[in-house]
Amino acid sequence: MKEKLLSDRLITLETTPPKLPTIDPMIEKIKKTEAYKYIDGFTTTDCPLSKLKYNSIIAAYKIQQTFNKKVIATMSMRDRNIIALQSDLLGANDLNVTNILALTGDPAKMSDQPNAKAVVEGSSLKLLEIIRAFNSGMDYAGKEFKIKPKQITPFAVSNSYAKNFSSIEKKIYKKVKNFALGIITQPVYDLEIADKLLEIRDKIRNSFSDERKNFDMILGFFPITKLKTAQFLHSHVPGIYVPDSWIDKLIKAHKISENEEYKVGLELSRNLFNNLQKKHPKIHIMTANRFEIVKELF
Known part of the structure; x- marks a missing residue:
């Protein structure tokens, strides 16, 4: 994944493991829709919205084995202390899951599990520090491993919009300072x-003189095919901006029919996706496991 990130093109696809004791149905869906043919790699989410799901690291391993494409496994600070974080990293390393997305995680109060409590010994910055220690051959306590772990490529996330973009810049800078190589927006x-x-990205790159200047940004992309999705993202999800022109067009299409709404949304999404690829062909596709839409974008 590191080589792809440092090259000209990287298209990744987000997968959310199900609340099942297997991810085989999700893998079969990826096969059936042929989504894997259009991308360079995957990500696996880690119990998003604090809802119980299949383990992200094991999911990453199984997807890598099935499709022979690298996977970025998400690890949340919400559910692990420093011991568990390092234990999971060691296991992931043995499975050759060496691309890790460091995430603080959604609040535990959103969970579907009664009385769930968050651990959160620190933000995602602490996980980035732990990964840096591993890449130096040591645990977080500074004790050397008898067998040095495989190099881990660390990723982090960022909002894509703010009224004051300097706030986004400051947060990304802190993550890159802690050696995040890829920032997914x-x-x-x-x-x-x-x-x-x-x-x-360019401004932060110019502030470093070591390997951190090689970090890159991966632009997030979630195709919108329904009016209610556009309105929800625009009004209720901080850090995302949906243009009024999109909402206006979807309102008109919604009044005609559901098929027209889908058609207009897909056209808007496909045009944007093509233009983003021309500008910066490093994109992270999110579909809420609607993998069938991937081939419609290309």
Whole structure:
């Protein structure tokens, strides 16, 4: 994944493991829709919205084995203390899951499990520090491993929009300072916003003189095919901006029919996806496991 990130093109696809004792049905869906043919790698989420799901690291391993494509496994600070984080990293390393997305995690109060409590010994920055220690051959306590772990490529996340973009810049800088090599953004729906994010990338790159200047941004992309999705993202998800022009067009289409709504949304999404690829062909596709839509974008 590191080589792809440092090259000209990287298209990843997000997968959310199910609340099942197997991910085989999800793998079969990826096969059936042929989504794997259009991408360079995958990510696996880690109990998003604090809902119980299949383990992200084991899911990453099984997807890598099935499709022979690298997977970025998400690890949340919400559910693990420093011991568990390092234990999971050791196991992931043995399974050759060496691309890790460091995430603080959604609040435990959102969980579907009664009285679930968050651990959160620190933000995602602490996991980045732990990964840096592993890459130096040591645990977080500074004790050397008898067998040095395989090099881990660390990723982190960022909002894609803010009224004041300097706040986004500061947060990304802290993550890159802690050696995050890839920054995956929330979905982008405006080319001018993409330009602002890439300007931030360039500015941060120029502030480092070591390997951190090689970090890159992966623009998030979530195709919108329903009016209610556009309205929800625009009004209720912080850090995402959906243009009024998109909502206006979807309102008109919604009044005609459900098929027209889907058609208009897909056209808007496909045009944006193509333009983003021309501008910066490093994109992370999120579909809420609607893998069938991937081939419609290309």
